[in-house]
Amino acid sequence: MSKSGLFITFEGPEGAGKTTAIEWVQEALKREGMPVIVTREPGGIAIAERIREVILDPVSTEMDGRTEALLYAAARRQHLIEKVMPALQEGRIVLCDRFIDSSLAYQGHARGIGIQQILAINEFAIEGMMPDLTLLFDLPPEIGLARIAENKEREQNRLDKEKLPFHQLVRNGYQQVAAMYPERIKTIDASQTASSVAETALQLIKKQLESDRE
Numbered sequence: 001m002s003k004s005g006l007f008i009t010f011e012g013p014e015g016a017g018k019t020t021a022i023e024w025v026q027e028a029l030k031r032e033g034m035p036v037i038v039t040r041e042p043g044g045i046a047i048a049e050r051i052r053e054v055i056l057d058p059v060s061t062e063m064d065g066r067t068e069a070l071l072y073a074a075a076r077r078q079h080l081i082e083k084v085m086p087a088l089q090e091g092r093i094v095l096c097d098r099f100i101d102s103s104l105a106y107q108g109h110a111r112g113i114g115i116q117q118i119l120a121i122n123e124f125a126i127e128g129m130m131p132d133l134t135l136l137f138d139l140p141p142e143i144g145l146a147r148i149a150e151n152k153e154r155e156q157n158r159l160d161k162e163k164l165p166f167h168q169l170v171r172n173g174y175q176q177v178a179a180m181y182p183e184r185i186k187t188i189d190a191s192q193t194a195s196s197v198a199e200t201a202l203q204l205i206k207k208q209l210e211s212d213r214e
């Protein structure tokens with residue numbers, strides 16, 4: 001799979017502020033005339049949104065961890081082929097809310113399947129199509145969970161409902177993955193104000209754009 005755009009992923013635990021920052025960054029890049037699209041995982045296209053409903057439905061309590069991992073990888077594959085790759089081939093900047101590192105942290109580490117096993121099934125799904133840059137929004141899970149609990153409009157999905165120790169493992173998982181890919185993954189302190197977090201994200205993206213032009 002070849003491309004000419006820039007693939008940037010936003011990662012982190014529940015309520016870290018990824019969606020808030022991605023919208024802010026999109027507006028800032030658009031104001032500068034850059035061709036940018038925002039998408040998300042699992043979802044972003046019809047088939048993957050349907051898979052999302054199955055995975056995140058709070059009634060799917062009996063779902064096996066490996067089934068969960070395979071469903072995320074299947075949604076990822078379809079989303080990549082149908083939406084992300086065409087946009088990158090057109091030279092766009094793709095801002096994606098979650099990607100492979102979510103699987104490594106949630107299914108690989110927090111579910112205990114193993115990061116290498118999850119990497120293997122995802123290698124099949126993505127055929128080497130890794131992000132150019134990943135912004136990891138890091139914060140204690142208590143803060144993120146309190147933020148989403150405050151937001152009364154948001155429905156709690158099956159993974160939101162996991163207990164605090166699971167979310168602590170997710171954070172540890174992300175920290176391990178960041179150590180595996182120090183060139184690609186840049187960690188942001190997501191406990192700062194929303195505007196400061198978004199500004200840091202924008203500066204990191206601009207740096208990546210500059211180094212891509214060189």
Ligand SMILES: Nc1ncnc2c1ncn2[C@@H]1O[C@H](COP(=O)(O)OP(=O)(O)OP(=O)(O)O)[C@@H](O)[C@H]1O
Nearest residue numbers: 013014015016017018019020147148151192193194
């Ligand atoms: N830096 C911040 N400080 C305080 N509140 C924030 C900050 N960033 C976002 N919020 C608020 O926290 C809540 C969660 O934010 P957001 O939806 O952007 O997080 P998220 O990382 O996309 O969450 P999830 O992955 O669980 O969907 C929202 O109500 C948002 O307004």
Ligand SMILES: Cc1cn([C@H]2C[C@H](O)[C@@H](COP(=O)(O)O)O2)c(=O)[nH]c1=O
Nearest residue numbers: 041042072098099102103106107159160
């Ligand atoms: C891509 C991906 C996601 N997850 C989890 C993380 C969240 O709990 C949900 C997605 O909800 P959001 O509000 O859109 O953040 O799914 C996961 O466990 N594994 C993955 O690969």
